[in-house]
Amino acid sequence: MGNKQTVFTHEQLEEYQDNPFRQRIAQVFSQDGDGHMTLENFLDMFSVMSEMAPRDLKAYYAFKIYDFNNDDYICAWDLEQTVTRLTRGELSAEEVTLVCEKVLDEADSDHDGRLSLEDFQNMILRAPDFLSTFHIRI
Amino acid sequence: MAQPAALVLEVPEAAGDADLELSPCEESDVHDSFHRLIQEQSLRVAEEGLELLPRGAAGRGRQTLPRPAGAPVHSSATLRVLASMPSRTIGRSRGAIISQYYNRTVRLRRRRNSRPLLGNVVRSARPSLRLYDLELDHTVMEEDEKRSLLVKELQGLSMAQRDHMIRNMPLSLGEKRWLREKSWSPKGKQQGQKGRGGTFSCSRLRYSCILALHSLGLVLLSGLYAARPWRYALKQIGGQFGSSVLSYFLFLKTLLAFNALMLLPLLAFLVGVQAAFPPDPSGLVPTFSGLELLTGRGCFTHTVMYYGYYSNTTLSQSCASPRETGQDSLPYNMPLAYLFTVGAAFFITCITLVYSMSHSFGESYRVGSTKGIHALTVFCSWDYKVTQKRASRVQQDSICTQLKELLAEWQLRERPQSACGQLWQAAMLGLGWLLCLGTTMGCAAAVLTFSEVMIQRPDADGQGVELLALPLVVSVLNLGASYLFRGLATLERHDSPVLEVYMAICRSLILKMAVLGVLCYHWLGRRVAKLQAPCWEDFVGQELYRFLVVDFIFTLLDSLFGELVWRLISEKKLKRQKPEFDIARNVLDLIYGQTLTWLGVLFSPLLPAVQMLRLLLLFYVKKASLMANCQAPRRPWLASHMSTVFLTLLCFPSFLGAAVFLCYAVWQVKPSSTCGPFRTLNTMYEAGTVWVHRLERAGSGASWLPWLHHFLVENTFFLFLVSALLLAVIYLNIQVVKAQRKVICLLKEQIRNEGEDKVFLINKLHSVYEAGERRRRQDLFTQPWLALGSEIFLPSTGIKGTCHQARPSLSPTFFNSD
Numbered sequence: 001m002g003n004k005q006t007v008f009t010h011e012q013l014e015e016y017q018d019n020p021f022r023q024r025i026a027q028v029f030s031q032d033g034d035g036h037m038t039l040e041n042f043l044d045m046f047s048v049m050s051e052m053a054p055r056d057l058k059a060y061y062a063f064k065i066y067d068f069n070n071d072d073y074i075c076a077w078d079l080e081q082t083v084t085r086l087t088r089g090e091l092s093a094e095e096v097t098l099v100c101e102k103v104l105d106e107a108d109s110d111h112d113g114r115l116s117l118e119d120f121q122n123m124i125l126r127a128p129d130f131l132s133t134f135h136i137r138i
Numbered sequence: 139m140a141q142p143a144a145l146v147l148e149v150p151e152a153a154g155d156a157d158l159e160l161s162p163c164e165e166s167d168v169h170d171s172f173h174r175l176i177q178e179q180s181l182r183v184a185e186e187g188l189e190l191l192p193r194g195a196a197g198r199g200r201q202t203l204p205r206p207a208g209a210p211v212h213s214s215a216t217l218r219v220l221a222s223m224p225s226r227t228i229g230r231s232r233g234a235i236i237s238q239y240y241n242r243t244v245r246l247r248r249r250r251n252s253r254p255l256l257g258n259v260v261r262s263a264r265p266s267l268r269l270y271d272l273e274l275d276h277t278v279m280e281e282d283e284k285r286s287l288l289v290k291e292l293q294g295l296s297m298a299q300r301d302h303m304i305r306n307m308p309l310s311l312g313e314k315r316w317l318r319e320k321s322w323s324p325k326g327k328q329q330g331q332k333g334r335g336g337t338f339s340c341s342r343l344r345y346s347c348i349l350a351l352h353s354l355g356l357v358l359l360s361g362l363y364a365a366r367p368w369r370y371a372l373k374q375i376g377g378q379f380g381s382s383v384l385s386y387f388l389f390l391k392t393l394l395a396f397n398a399l400m401l402l403p404l405l406a407f408l409v410g411v412q413a414a415f416p417p418d419p420s421g422l423v424p425t426f427s428g429l430e431l432l433t434g435r436g437c438f439t440h441t442v443m444y445y446g447y448y449s450n451t452t453l454s455q456s457c458a459s460p461r462e463t464g465q466d467s468l469p470y471n472m473p474l475a476y477l478f479t480v481g482a483a484f485f486i487t488c489i490t491l492v493y494s495m496s497h498s499f500g501e502s503y504r505v506g507s508t509k510g511i512h513a514l515t516v517f518c519s520w521d522y523k524v525t526q527k528r529a530s531r532v533q534q535d536s537i538c539t540q541l542k543e544l545l546a547e548w549q550l551r552e553r554p555q556s557a558c559g560q561l562w563q564a565a566m567l568g569l570g571w572l573l574c575l576g577t578t579m580g581c582a583a584a585v586l587t588f589s590e591v592m593i594q595r596p597d598a599d600g601q602g603v604e605l606l607a608l609p610l611v612v613s614v615l616n617l618g619a620s621y622l623f624r625g626l627a628t629l630e631r632h633d634s635p636v637l638e639v640y641m642a643i644c645r646s647l648i649l650k651m652a653v654l655g656v657l658c659y660h661w662l663g664r665r666v667a668k669l670q671a672p673c674w675e676d677f678v679g680q681e682l683y684r685f686l687v688v689d690f691i692f693t694l695l696d697s698l699f700g701e702l703v704w705r706l707i708s709e710k711k712l713k714r715q716k717p718e719f720d721i722a723r724n725v726l727d728l729i730y731g732q733t734l735t736w737l738g739v740l741f742s743p744l745l746p747a748v749q750m751l752r753l754l755l756l757f758y759v760k761k762a763s764l765m766a767n768c769q770a771p772r773r774p775w776l777a778s779h780m781s782t783v784f785l786t787l788l789c790f791p792s793f794l795g796a797a798v799f800l801c802y803a804v805w806q807v808k809p810s811s812t813c814g815p816f817r818t819l820n821t822m823y824e825a826g827t828v829w830v831h832r833l834e835r836a837g838s839g840a841s842w843l844p845w846l847h848h849f850l851v852e853n854t855f856f857l858f859l860v861s862a863l864l865l866a867v868i869y870l871n872i873q874v875v876k877a878q879r880k881v882i883c884l885l886k887e888q889i890r891n892e893g894e895d896k897v898f899l900i901n902k903l904h905s906v907y908e909a910g911e912r913r914r915r916q917d918l919f920t921q922p923w924l925a926l927g928s929e930i931f932l933p934s935t936g937i938k939g940t941c942h943q944a945r946p947s948l949s950p951t952f953f954n955s956d
Contacts, residue, residue: 066517099541
């Protein structure tokens with residue numbers, strides 16, 4: 001974890017768990033989608049988030065993580081959720097709406113008002129940073 | 139519209155879904171979790187059509203979502219059909235993933251084996267609705283069947299392609315392992331084995347050997363991965379400060395690797411050999427006093443560290459004293475070895491640098507990567523490496539700031555600035571640049587005059603601390619100027635923070651290169667003229683050593699005062715946050731140090747070792763200072779773009795300058811006549827030409843070498859040809875990129891059209907179902923006796939009951955009516 005201890009106090013554990021998407025990650029990689037992971041799921045998660053995982057695989061799982069309502073599309077509501085969690089609620093409501101509109105303008109290629117997996121993958125292709133940010137070091 | 143007749147729509151009769159809500163508002167209710175769908179897929183064998191089991195536990199903790207406003211109301215039959223669209227099931231069920239990858243593998247194999255006929259080529263690259271078989275087909279494949287088909291296809295691919303394909307599949311690790319095992323059986327097993335007992339055991343042996351080698355390779359790879367230096371430290375830094383600060387430390391590691399690469403041939407062919415055949419000691423050797431570590435003189439002078447120690451004769455192994463004409467076993471021509479080894483070290487470094495630069499460029503730049511910045515910020519800027527709460531708060535703040543800045547920039551573009559404001563900004567920019575260039579020229583002039591003063595002094599090559607004066611002055615000027623530039627950058631407020639960073643880097647770089655240029659002129663131009671009697675190469679080597687050491691001391695002091703003291707002051711007195719870690723300045727310091735090393739390799743072959751020691755110490759000092767005193771930069775930092783920029787800066791001004799310096803020193807400058815391997819020659823390069831002429835005169839079997847030398851190196855036509863070819867290749871690449879951009883535009887247009895097609899089809903489907911329902915309702919109310927024999931259902935409960943009766947007539951009428 002970053003420490004050489006083996007027993008952590010509650011405060012220390014709190015220190016290490018501030019990823020705003022931690023619940024989504026658990027849900028996506030878990031067997032039933034309810035956040036409880038078996039060992040296989042755990043291994044899957046670290047395999048996808050490792051350095052050697054190919055870009056398409058990471059894009060696929062990132063899409064799942066950002067798809068909050070699990071409908072295989074990232075709609076405006078999903079985007080709002082993402083932006084709110086990213087900024088810890090510090091943007092005003094109209095700023096959030098504006099950002100979501102601009103994101104849909106830029107990434108939605110078939111103009112159906114939401115992002116499909118292909119749109120997301122196309123957009124990820126343009127982001128060279130993605131491989132290094134969607135990565136957990138073990 | 140295309141071929142509708144291929145679709146056979148069956149409105150499904152769901153026997154058991156009494157709970158199926160009609161209201162199409164909650165589209166999410168139609169879908170289910172992974173586990174459910176996989177179970178459904180396997181249960182679906184005996185049933186025709188699509189059957190969706192209702193969602194069981196209502197209390198899942200997930201809220202039902204409001205539909206996006208303005209979306210059309212679809213009937214539940216439409217929704218069921220939509221739910222089985224490939225674009226939806228691909229993401230969800232394992233069966234769909236497997237069949238999708240089966241299709242991809244087939245296409246890959248076919249593409250490899252033969253060119254597709256032009257008539258069959260699909261005009262769109264995106265999988266269109268028209269290409270997919272709907273899963274509603276009567277011949278629905280079992281998952282096992284699909285899996286075995288996929289395995290068969292995978293066996294037809296090569297090893298690398300197979301691994302690549304399996305790695306890309308979004309399946310669980312257990313399934314991937316199964317697929318890999320199954321697809322590894324040799325092809326010999328597939329074909330008949332009657333009367334092939336011997337070959338079968340041979341192929342089995344070969345197969346098990348390959349398997350063993352492969353697993354050994356994997357074990358070694360994972361061992362190598364675990365044994366990387368500083369793995370834990372880098373993880374800690376990445377966790378606390380993010381990818382941007384980590385890029386500095388990764389760059390430091392890269393530089394360490396480059397220095398190690400350069401040191402290896404030098405150690406093997408120069409230092410080792412000369413240390414085995416030490417020349418006769420000339421004069422008495424001074425004792426070690428602490429000053430050597432700073433000045434590089436004293437007892438370091440006549441050692442293998444500097445150029446002057448190396449002999450200019452051919453070393454031989456037979457007796458203790460080297461002879462002039464080495465006819466004995468293993469003669470080692472030291473001058474030639476020196477020239478070639480330094481040349482080879484530079485050449486290897488050049489190749490490695492250019493390769494890593496182009497690789498990094500390929501990774502980080504994309505066609506059209508400047509557009510879509512909002513989407514990229516939202517989806518790609520959260521760094522999952524960050525684990526600490528404080529650090530992730532900082533990250534959230536920085537993303538918030540970045541989004542606000544992007545919005546402000548967009549609003550500014552919507553409402554452009556007044557002419558007055560633009561003029562003012564341009565004036566400030568011009569003034570800033572003027573000031574920076576003036577400072578640069580002032581610093582360069584100061585260094586020049588100071589170096590002239592140092593030369594004119596009577597005891598120009600003294601032993602004491604006065605030798606450190608020039609390095610000290612240069613370091614002080616560098617530090618002062620960089621602080622000045624930083625202050626200037628805060629004064630002229632830029633709209634785009636990335637531009638600010640680039641400008642800061644440019645300015646510092648120009649200053650450093652100007653100062654180094656002046657110093658090179660001073661060494662090769664003036665010092666050579668002044669110091670003919672003693673060894674001027676030794677002196678230049680020592681000067682560079684001194685520069686490295688003084689620069690290191692100044693970096694330490696800067697970390698101490700710039701970061702530690704500033705943090706104490708800002709926390710206690712100014713009550714502000716910790717200072718930020720200035721990545722650009724630190725990276726430029728690293729590049730500066732590396733340039734000094736490359737400049738000095740010719741005159742001091744052990745200088746890369748000194749640089750490696752410096753980098754090791756710097757890593758630990760910087761890490762300690764970072765952990766204690768700094769925080770991550772608040773401005774967003776494009777980490778991978780920046781690494782490419784750093785490598786490019788390392789290659790172009792830094793390495794190129796050092797290479798030009800080396801070429802000039804080898805080709806044009808007369809080596810000193812009392813020391814070093816080139817004492818008797820006019821230029822260092824002459825050692826090579828003398829050898830080639832000797833080969834020519836000897837007329838031995840290696841006569842192609844002088845011929846090659848004559849026609850390739852001395853003939854200018856060859857160089858012109860090579861340059862022309864290079865230009866042609868660059869032009870072709872530019873044209874290819876332009877064409878790719880055009881293709882991307884066309885494909886985007888096509889995707890938009892497909893999207894419109896899809897919306898049209900969905901609406902059509904919905905209207906068809908609506909029309910059918912209306913007709914059925916009319917039929918029911920006008921002719922109730924049709925419902926005899928089956929249960930009568932009210933229309934409000936849905937399609938279930940009516941389907942039973944009216945199904946045979948429904949399907950054809952749907953499509954013929956339109």
